[in-house]
Structures are given as structure tokens and as C-alpha cells.
Amino acid sequence: MTRSVYVTGIDRGDGRQVVELGVMELLTRQVDRVGVFRPLVHDGPDRLFELLRARYRLSQDPTSVYGLDYHEAAALQAEKGTDELVSRLVDRFHQVARDYEVVVVLGTDYAATQLPDELALNARLANEFGASVIPVVGGKNQTAESVRAETRNAYRAYEALGCDVLAMVVNRVVPEDREDIAERLAARLPVPCYALPDEPALAAPTVAQITHALGGTVLLGDDAGLARDALDFVFGGAMLPNFLNALTPGCMVVTPGDRADLVVGALAAHSAGTPPIAGVLLTLNERPSEQVLTLASRLAPGTPVVLVSGNSFPTAAELFALEGKLNASTPRKAETALGLFERHVDTGDLLTRISVARSSRVTPMMFEHELLEQARADRRRVVLPEGTEERVLRAADVLLRRDVCELTLLGDTEVIRKKAADLGIDLTAGATQLIDPQTSELRQVFAERYAELRAHKGVTVELAYDVVADVNYFGTLMVEEGLADGMVSGSVHSTAATIRPAFEIIKTKPRGTSQGEASGGASIVSSVFFMCLADKVLVYGDCAVNPDPNAEQLADIAVQSAVTAARFGVEPRIAMLSYSTGTSGSGADVDKVREATKLVRALRPDLRIEGPIQYDAAVEPSVAATKLPDSEVAGEATVLIFPDLNTGNNTYKAVQRSAGAVAVGPVMQGLRKPVNDLSRGALVSDIVNTVAITAIQSQPVRTESV
Structure with a gap:
């Protein structure tokens, strides 16, 4: 039965x-197919669903x-009664539920709905849907x-109406009163x-929302500037010194x-970072001269300057009535909202109470969610030497809003502050350091x-x-010295410059130390990629560092890759890849893989490993049944070790x-402390994931890890 x-x-x-x-985020970590149902809707776009869909x-x-929409619902209830309304909505709900493992139901919003006793209606719908209530x-x-x-x-009301209340949430309380x-x-x-x-950042409208x-x-400004939150309004009328x-x-x-x-x-003032502003709103439909606009664009590129026709008083009245909304065009607000939810809700306990069994499939999104959750569970400090790079700053914004880890950004601190201000990023939030080496x-x-180290x-x-x-040497020394x-x-x-x-x-x-034994020890540094396929995650190694490892090095890569896989929730079943399977081929390249397999078995007899084996026999059960029918790895390999960099790099791409x-x-992998390399084409999401992985690598190794 579908859980809802x-x-x-x-x-x-x-x-x-x-x-x-927050509930949607929680559920998508567990299951692949999550549906959404809103029993009643207003005319116009549904901003929240568009955000969830994107x-x-x-x-x-x-x-x-x-x-149904609210007008239809009110008319139906008035004409045929509540039972008919509920029956119609239950039918619609079950049309959704049959296609999903779990459904998130978005209750009515109490906004001019013309429905009597809306709380009782929500309670009855929840009961008829078989849904637990928050x-x-x-x-x-x-x-x-x-x-x-x-x-x-509120608890007594829902409980008295027969609802299965999972938890109560009190939102938007005075921060000083929250704990009490x-x-x-x-x-x-x-x-x-x-x-x-x-x-405040959630309630603050963005410059784009104000403009609309x-x-x-919009006279000046780019998309990043229009996405800034307007946290306050300052009305200019004084002379410049007082105004500043x-x-x-x-x-x-x-x-x-x-x-x-x-x-x-x-x-x-914005350009100098004292302080960074959201933008400028010009009233009275008075457009500045082109000379002023040219100077403005050079002083603060990207910062919005918006022209409106009203005078200051009615404009102020409209501004103070505006409130920020979560929607698909405000992804940073979504990160702030999720960070707030995850900081103050015991998500592990709530998920247990929801009782949704984890899906056997692992989608890319589920894997990425798990990375952030694992990093957040024991927050670490990660140093980012490229603190003036826009993608790094945008990734830092996500990491700070989600409370994933603490950050140190390296570079010219004034340049970092100015670029952050231009992007509307608040680096004062969270435990963030700026250091100029x-x-x-x-x-x-x-x-x-x-x-001393290089004497x-x-x-x-x-x-x-x-x-x-x-910056890379400075950042590496920060890691070495425990900063x-x-x-x-x-x-x-x-x-090369990074590693x-x-x-x-x-x-x-x-090897031979408590630290080395816990993680397998290492003779070389190597790398893996987590390949997130539609329904599972595979680990590929080594695809980035060692051009032509010998048998001993290949064995080391295999052991380290198994350790890394287990650390990130992938059960290691190792396939030592070659162009032949089992005893069907010979030659120096195959012999190297065969010898490496023997070394792994001797070094770590607890690991499941097969080799040499071809890629198709490693991952496809039907091929494995023909080529290696008695293997416990063939057809189900999760850690795939390539014989050389040429093969590995081309295969992963x-x-x-x-x-x-x-x-x-x-x-x-293999370093005493984690340092990770990005592609120079890395997206913001790639940087976020890599920082989360690095934070997890620095966490203490659990004894149950491989």
C-alpha cells in the first residue's frame, strides 16, 4: 500500500x-518514486509544485x-454535501497513489477558500487517504x-478527529523563544x-519579485542580482553622508x-562591501542620465537598478506588504528553507515515524542527498583555495545555507567579499573564514x-x-596542521597544481598503524568516480591518477576503492577488469590483473572479488550466468577496477x-588527510558534492566500515 x-x-x-x-527532501532520499497531491488549488500557477517538480x-x-479548484469544491459541497466532495477527492488521490511508493499531500491553505470548517476537512481527507498528518x-x-x-x-483537534499525527511543527517563532x-x-x-x-531571508522578497x-x-542588473533577497528597505531623502x-x-x-x-x-558603498546592498529602486519614473547609468554599471556590475512609476509613499506601502515566496525561480530560498528544516527537525526520527522502507534502487538524486546528510551529521571544516571563483562562491552559498560544513575561502579577501556581494551571497552566515595567504x-x-618537510x-x-x-600549498598546509x-x-x-x-x-x-589499518593503508594515491546510473551507484577506479599501475599498485587501488565504496554506502563487490574473463585469455595485461586479484585476496580475504573479468560479465547477470556461473561477484559488481588510466578514463566518460x-x-584516496580535485569544467553541483565527500572522508572511520 502506498504510504502518504x-x-x-x-x-x-x-x-x-x-x-x-523538507518532507519532500526527506522522502526523496529514501525512495525513487514520490508523488505529490494537492486536494484543492487556487486559479493560477502553483509555485510550490513548480519548485518541487524542478x-x-x-x-x-x-x-x-x-x-479540484476551490470554486468547484465550494459549489460541489454546497450542492451535494461534504461526502460527495470528499468522495471526489479520494478518487483523484488514488489515481495518483497507484503510481508512487509514497505521496506527499499538500493541505488546504485557509486563504479565501469559502469552505466551512477547513481544519475538519483536512483531517477527514487525511483519514480517507490513509495518510499520517504533520x-x-x-x-x-x-x-x-x-x-x-x-x-x-491543534494537536488535540487533529487527534480528536481520528488523525494519525506524526509530529507537530511550530514555524516562524521568535528565535530567542525557539528552545523554550x-x-x-x-x-x-x-x-x-x-x-x-x-x-528573515525566507520572508524577504527578491529583487525580481519586487520588480514584478x-x-x-530593470535599467541595470543581471539574473544573479535580481535573485538577491531584499532584507530591508532604506528610503533615501537625507544628504549623502547621513544616507550612507x-x-x-x-x-x-x-x-x-x-x-x-x-x-x-x-x-x-556596495562596491566597497560597506555594506553590500540588494539593489536600487527609483521612484517617480525619473530615469537617471546615461552618464549616471554608465557610472553605476561600472561601480557595481550586476547590481539591479529598477525604475517604477509611483512616488515613494505608495511604493513603500506596497513594499511592506510584499513577502518572499518559495518557487522554482528562487532556488537559494529553497536551500535556506531546507537548511532551516534540517537544523531544527530530527529528520532521522521523523523518517522512522513515517516508516517508509528504503528503495532498493539508488538514483543519482538519492545518492547526492545522502552525501549532504552524511556530511551534516558530523560537520567538518573544508578549505577552498579558489575563493575568488564564482562557481566556488555559489557552491559555498549552497553549503552554508544547508549547514553542510564549515568553510575557509582563500584569496584576496577584498576581492572575495566584493564578488560575494555582487552575487548576493552572505559570507557572514555560518562559520566561514576568509584568509589571504x-x-x-x-x-x-x-x-x-x-x-622542515622538504629540507x-x-x-x-x-x-x-x-x-x-x-593558495593550494597554503590550503594543504592548513589541512596538515589541523586548521x-x-x-x-x-x-x-x-x-597537478592541486594534488x-x-x-x-x-x-x-x-600501513601497520591504527589509522592505516582502519582504512586499509596505501602505497599510492589513486582515485575513484561514483557513477550514478538510473537505479544504482557504481565505483570506478582509477580513472584520473595512475597511468599504468603494476599488479601491486592495482591491488592497492582495488582495496582502497572498496574502502571508499563502503564509506559511502556502496557494498563493495570488486571486479578486476580485463579484456578476458576467467582463464579464457593470457598475455602480460591479463596476467597483471590476475596477479593483482591474487594479491587482494591475500591482503583482504574478507573482500568479495573476481578477476580477470570483462565489463559485461561484471555488471550484467545474464552474461555472468554464461561466463562465470559460480561467481558471487559476476553480474553484480559494484566496484570496477580498470587495468590502466587510458581504459578507465575513457570508459567513465x-x-x-x-x-x-x-x-x-x-x-x-590513499592520502592521510583528504584533498580532492575538481574538473576545470565543474558545475556548482559538482563542487557541492565534492566538498561533501571531502567532509565525509575526514570524519572518523566507523568500525563497521570495510
């Missing part, structure tokens, strides 16, 4: 979209998502006592109660279009340490002082392009 979760409320303004998004790549037909109570502008009373009453509310409700209610603080609402014209003192981070400046001094002053007090300390190569402190100013747990670089640097410092400074995990696989990596 009904997220509902008791009134308007509870911000329950945060909970609906973010979770839902293939569900949009017409199947909805039961009621959400809004706490904005309420006292702690009022919030607690309303939450207890959560603790007191936990003592009074028989189900978990989670309290989420009010988050006011019918404005009034600016706040993330504010939208509202000023008559003929005040060129305020426009230029605000953009100059050129001016850092650590430079001399690191020079002395590097000279056998004739490196002096004076020479080392120049070397460690390089960061791992490093990710390579979006603008070559692989050479690690070879010189961090080196491989020693062929599978990536022709099979539409998501390739996550390369993930470096």
Missing part, C-alpha cells in the same frame, strides 16, 4: 512550504497533482505562551514537536530617480613547516615563504555521456 504524508495547518501565514519542502525532477503529469502552526508575532497553547490545541517552546511542548505532547525560528509586483523596469550611515546589509535602496548622488553613493600571519609559520630537497625557509603563498579537515580545489587549477602539494606534504596513509550517468569525482 499529509502536511496541513490551522490558519494562514504558517509558512508551511518550508515543512512541505528541484526533484518529478515526471508526474501536472494535471494529476490537483483534485500539522504546522504559525508562530509569527506571537508570544511563546500563545504559540504553545495554539500548538496543543520546543522543550515545553515536548513535555506536554505525546508526539515530537519541532520549533523552527523565523528566518511593482511593474518596474543608514545602509544595512542586503537592503533595497528606495530613492527618487533624480537623486543621482544617492544612487551613485549606494552603489559605491599573501598577508596571513600563518604564512611564516607554514614556511617554516614546509621547509631533504634543499628547500630553505626563504624559498618556502614564496611557495606557501600559493582544516580537508581541501577541494581544481576548478581553475590543473590537477602535488598533497603528495609533498600530506602523503599516503601508512563514455558511460557518463552515452548512459546519462552522473559522475561524481574524482575522489582521491
